Amino acid sequence: MALKLTDLKSDFHNDWCPGCGDFGILSAVQMALAEMNIDPSRMAVVSGIGCSGKTPHFLNTYGVHTLHGRSLPFATGVKLSNPNLEVIACGGDGDGMGIGAGHFVNSGRRNVDMAYIVYDNGVYGLTKGQASPTLKLGMKTKSLPLPNINQGINPLMLALAAGYTFVARGYAYDVRHLKDLIKKAVQHKGFAFLDVLQPCPTYNDILTKEYWQGEGLLDAAGRPMPRTYKLDITGYDGVVKTDDVGEMEEKIKQAMMKSFEFGDRTPIGVFYQNERIPTYEERLGARMPTYRDNPPGEQEIAGQDGRPLATVQKLLDELRVN
Ligand code: SF4
Ligand code: MG
Numbered sequence: 001m002a003l004k005l006t007d008l009k010s011d012f013h014n015d016w017c018p019g020c021g022d023f024g025i026l027s028a029v030q031m032a033l034a035e036m037n038i039d040p041s042r043m044a045v046v047s048g049i050g051c052s053g054k055t056p057h058f059l060n061t062y063g064v065h066t067l068h069g070r071s072l073p074f075a076t077g078v079k080l081s082n083p084n085l086e087v088i089a090c091g092g093d094g095d096g097m098g099i100g101a102g103h104f105v106n107s108g109r110r111n112v113d114m115a116y117i118v119y120d121n122g123v124y125g126l127t128k129g130q131a132s133p134t135l136k137l138g139m140k141t142k143s144l145p146l147p148n149i150n151q152g153i154n155p156l157m158l159a160l161a162a163g164y165t166f167v168a169r170g171y172a173y174d175v176r177h178l179k180d181l182i183k184k185a186v187q188h189k190g191f192a193f194l195d196v197l198q199p200c201p202t203y204n205d206i207l208t209k210e211y212w213q214g215e216g217l218l219d220a221a222g223r224p225m226p227r228t229y230k231l232d233i234t235g236y237d238g239v240v241k242t243d244d245v246g247e248m249e250e251k252i253k254q255a256m257m258k259s260f261e262f263g264d265r266t267p268i269g270v271f272y273q274n275e276r277i278p279t280y281e282e283r284l285g286a287r288m289p290t291y292r293d294n295p296p297g298e299q300e301i302a303g304q305d306g307r308p309l310a311t312v313q314k315l316l317d318e319l320r321v322n
Contacts, residue, residue: 005034012057019209021172021198022051025119026058028175029088032182033061043086046075048100050092050126051200052119069100072107072116079114082297083281086186087114094124097133097153107191108162110280115185115192118155119172121200122207129203136262143203156259156271159193160252166192167238167255167272171228172199173209177268189275197228197266216264231258231269240274248274288318 008030016022033043043061047053049068056063062085066074075089096104096118107116122135129143133153140147159167166188170178178196185192199209215224231238236258240251255272278286285292302308 003034003037003040005030008033008040008060010058010060014054014058016051016054017200017202019199019201020051021121021196021200021209022055022119024172024175025052025117025178025196025198026055028170028172028178028182029055029117030059031175031179032186033059035179036183036186038086038186042084044075044078044088046071046078046087046089048091048095050095050119050124052090052092052198053095053126055090069095069098069103071095072100072103075114075116076107076110076112079112080281080284081295083113083295084298088117088186089114090117090119092125092132093118093120093122093134093155094130094132097155097158101133105158105162108159108164108193111163111165111190111277112280113188113190115166115182115188115194117182117185117194117196119198120155120195121198121204122152123200123203125200125203129200139206141203142205154259154262155193155195157256159195160256160259160272163277164193165190165272165274165277166194166270168192168194168270169266169268170194170196171212171268172196173213174228174268177230181268181270184270184273188273190277190279197268212266216266225265227264228266228268231267231271234267236267236269238270238272240272240276243276248276290318 040061045056045059045061045063047055047065048071053065056065071089071091075087079087120134123132124130131148135148136152138147156167168181170181185194212228216227217225219225238255240248251272258271261267300309
């Protein structure tokens with residue numbers, strides 16, 4: 001039986017500020033899960049700390065609201081212990097690119113088959129709008145006494161350099177386009193990173209809905225163009241189609257160059273996708289057939305008498321260096 005949107009919506013009280021971009025992202029996640037007809041009992045959503053950390057509260061799936069910057073290691077553990085689950089990690093730009101930056105980089109190297117959605121608003125919204133790692137140098141939002149003194153991270157560039165095999169950007173108020181990107185990220189074989197431009201109307205009065213939907217540069221005929229534009233309608237193709245390393249390098253370089261476009265002309269869509277890199281689960285299964293055939297999340301952990309079936313000796317025997 002097909003899932004309905006209402007099956008995925010929790011009745012948990014939502015206390016995001018009026019007009020917050022988080023609402024658009026949550027709607028897109030719900031629509032994507034309903035369209036993919038993913039059984040909520042086969043779905044886990046893991047968040048860090050921040051306004052976006054509340055996302056699992058508003059979804060009728062399994063969910064964990066975990067520690068600041070720790071959504072990725074937690075989600076990695078969930079996925080590796082039970083590879084048959086669909087896993088989405090989510091969090092803010094402060095959570096993922098600040099305290100969680102080490103986990104962000106090393107998750108790209110592993111290529112675990114899951115998705116990570118970053119709600120990117122340039123501020124630490126939950127703690128009253130301090131500059132986050134993605135806020136550009138010199139920007140002064142209404143919550144800052146002086147312009148930002150640090151350079152901003154380019155999250156797409158960082159993801160490409162770290163080895164993520166799906167790198168995309170969406171916009172929170174283009175819910176249908178974002179829903180399609182979330183579906184692609186979840187269906188991607190490997191680790192998918194999705195950065196979402198998410199207006200925080202309470203603390204960031206620069207990167208607003210009016211800004212992103214307003215007019216930026218002029219086209220060749222002198223007409224103003226919208227600030228965000230969809231990559232796919234320009235003929236851009238970021239998908240790696242062969243095992244040729246040269247093709248992969250060219251597609252990564254192309255995506256890196258595209259990632260510099262930000263502000264008056266900001267692309268949204270899939271920058272890079274490569275399903276030809278083995279996932280961490282595949283590498284692990286090749287090394288340990290017992291993991292592939294009977295992952296920890298599928299195992300009986302206790303007998304009828306409640307005594308644990310796991311023995312440390314069995315694990316030690318498996319890992320013995322001869
Ligand atoms: Fe959204 Fe900003 Fe309010 Fe947080 S502080 S709920 S990010 S508008
Ligand atoms: Mg933020």
